[in-house]
Structures are given as structure tokens and as C-alpha cells.
Amino acid sequence: MTSTTINGRPLVLPDDPDALLIDVIREGGLTGTKLVCGSGVCGACTVLLDGAPVVSCLLPAQAAAGKSLTTIEGVGAAGLHPVQKAFMAHDALQCGFCTPGFVVEATAFHDSWRATKGTATPSREEIAAALSGHLCRCGAYEGIFRAVAEACSGRFDGIEPIAPRLEARDKVTGLARYTVDIHQDGQLEGVILRAHVAHARITGLDLAPARAIAGVAAVVPLLDDDNMVRFVGAPIAAVAARDRRTAL
Ligand code: FES
Ligand code: FES
Known part of the structure; x- marks a missing residue:
């Protein structure tokens, strides 16, 4: 029997070598991580494995054994991360289905940027390179680029964002529920x-x-x-x- 920790809590992993990490995460009720392409192209399923972004739709669940897993629900669990605040303030989302993946990847980029570059502002090219594994079908890229740049520059440290979108907080924290996140008894x-x-x-x-x-x-x-x-x-x-x- 192998296990991992997910957002700080222990989780026993299935022995099935074909079980995918995303299914284990979502079946456990953490539905913020989204399955879209299922082939490593869109980034919607991104989670952090020992702090590094990975696409969970391609990764066998067993790859998380003995490691620490963070999903969107665990990002900023103790208070919104500056990237989440910036996404809310810049309305860097529409439907929000891609947002958890973008936010998880952007927080990893932000944290490593701040550790090495302080509050310098990353260029559009640097942000685009960091987020190149992500697709937003709603085309919210302008807001996303602005949000990541300003979060890295420290503009959202310690402030409460004013969000133009009512459901923005739920969408940047993975709490927003979509039809695919609802499971009824007997549903196939x-x-x-x-x-x-x-x-x-x-x-x-x-x-x-x-x-x-x-x-x-x-x-x-x-x-x-x-x-x-x-x-x-x-x-x-x-x-x-x-x-x-x-x-x-
Ligand atoms: S769902 Fe995993 S990369 Fe698209
Ligand atoms: S906000 Fe809809 S896909 Fe990105």
C-alpha cells in the first residue's frame, strides 16, 4: 500500500498501476482540478507535485507515492495567494474552467520569481513562456498576463482585491462547481x-x-x-x- 499527502492530508493511493492521478484526486472530492483534453495539451489538470507543476491527466497516481501533492484547493488555503487576488482583480477569467490550472502554474512561477528576482516585473514573454502549457478557450489572456505580472511585482501583497466578477473567488480557489463536478447516485x-x-x-x-x-x-x-x-x-x-x- 502506498500513499501521498494531498493538501497536507494523507491519501492512500490505488494499487492499480493504470489509475491516473486526476481521477484519484477528483474521485476524492477535490473537483477544482479539471479534466479537459486528457492528453497533456491544455494544462487544466495541473497540480503541484513536491512544488513542481505537473499535468495530472497523464501521470499514474503511483507517481505521487511518498510525495506531497497540492491542488488548487490547497493553494492559498491559509489566505488567498497574490496570484489568486490578481486574477480576481483583473478579471482574468470568464467561464473559469481553465482557471485552476493557470492559477496553480502561475503561483509556482510567482514563488520562484519572487525568490530570485524580488519584486521586478516579469516581461510578457517570460510570463507567456511560463504559461505556455495552458489554453484558455474564453481568451482571457490579457487579464491573465496582467494579473501574473502585477502579482510578481508585489502589487497584491497583503491587500484584499475588489473583483468585478461575483463568482471570481470560487473560480480562483477551485470551489466553483460545474456539471461535471456533480455526482448523483447511480450516475454513469x-x-x-x-x-x-x-x-x-x-x-x-x-x-x-x-x-x-x-x-x-x-x-x-x-x-x-x-x-x-x-x-x-x-x-x-x-x-x-x-x-x-x-x-x-
Ligand atoms: S486535461 Fe490534462 S493537460 Fe488537458
Ligand atoms: S476562462 Fe473559460 S477557458 Fe479560460
Whole structure:
């Protein structure tokens, strides 16, 4: 049995070597960490592992064994971090779905910047490089760049921000709840198996082993009659199961 600490509290990790860190975090009720691309591209799932930002959608949960994990809920738990205040004051968010990942990465950048450069203001290029692993589909980049620059310069040290957006505090602390964060009794999670190649004919699709897994409620093929896939990401089959880990 292996364990980690998450936001200072002990957490036993599953023995399953395929269990992903993000699923363990979210299944434990810390839903501030968001799953978006699931492929290491968008940064929404970023957490700190021994203080270093990592994308939890690609990391096996076992990689956290013996280490210290910090999620957005643990950032500024003792009081808002200057980066969180700056995001609120500059309205550096819209829907807020990307915000936890940006904030976690930006706090690591801020803390290391302040330790070495004091209250100098980082350039736009330096901030862009630090946040290059993150995507904001709402396009809140102007506010994000301003917020990180001013947090690093010390402008938000020790002050309470005035936020133009009512729900800003919930969104920068990971407390905002979205539909994907709500779990009802008996609810199923769906996962779609997609093509990894751009053009191929599927010569065999055996769904029986997936249907036999405990917790799987339904598996359906999604191929057309010609069994062809014509683009990367073309749907092949869909699975509904008691949780995402089982569906995967
Ligand atoms: S969800 Fe992990 S990088 Fe996009
Ligand atoms: S605020 Fe909506 S994706 Fe960034």
C-alpha cells in the first residue's frame, strides 16, 4: 500500500498501476482540478507535485507515492495567494474552467520569481513562456498576463482585491462547481474510444471483454457499416460505467 499527502492530508493511493492521478484526486472530492483534453495539451489538470507543476491527466497516481501533492484547493488555503487576488482583480477569467490550472502554474512561477528576482516585473514573454502549457478557450489572456505580472511585482501583497466578477473567488480557489463536478447516485460516466490513426479499416472489434468488467453498464459500437475510420479521433465505441476509471 502506498500513499501521498494531498493538501497536507494523507491519501492512500490505488494499487492499480493504470489509475491516473486526476481521477484519484477528483474521485476524492477535490473537483477544482479539471479534466479537459486528457492528453497533456491544455494544462487544466495541473497540480503541484513536491512544488513542481505537473499535468495530472497523464501521470499514474503511483507517481505521487511518498510525495506531497497540492491542488488548487490547497493553494492559498491559509489566505488567498497574490496570484489568486490578481486574477480576481483583473478579471482574468470568464467561464473559469481553465482557471485552476493557470492559477496553480502561475503561483509556482510567482514563488520562484519572487525568490530570485524580488519584486521586478516579469516581461510578457517570460510570463507567456511560463504559461505556455495552458489554453484558455474564453481568451482571457490579457487579464491573465496582467494579473501574473502585477502579482510578481508585489502589487497584491497583503491587500484584499475588489473583483468585478461575483463568482471570481470560487473560480480562483477551485470551489466553483460545474456539471461535471456533480455526482448523483447511480450516475454513469461515459468514455468514447477514438481512432489513433487517420485512415484505417477496423477488421475486428470485440466488445465482450469490456462488457464483462464489473461496473460497466453498456458498451456500444459507433462505427459505420464500412468499419472505416477517416480521421484521428473518429469514434469507434462508447462505454458507460460507474466511474471514469472503470469506463477507461
Ligand atoms: S486535461 Fe490534462 S493537460 Fe488537458
Ligand atoms: S476562462 Fe473559460 S477557458 Fe479560460
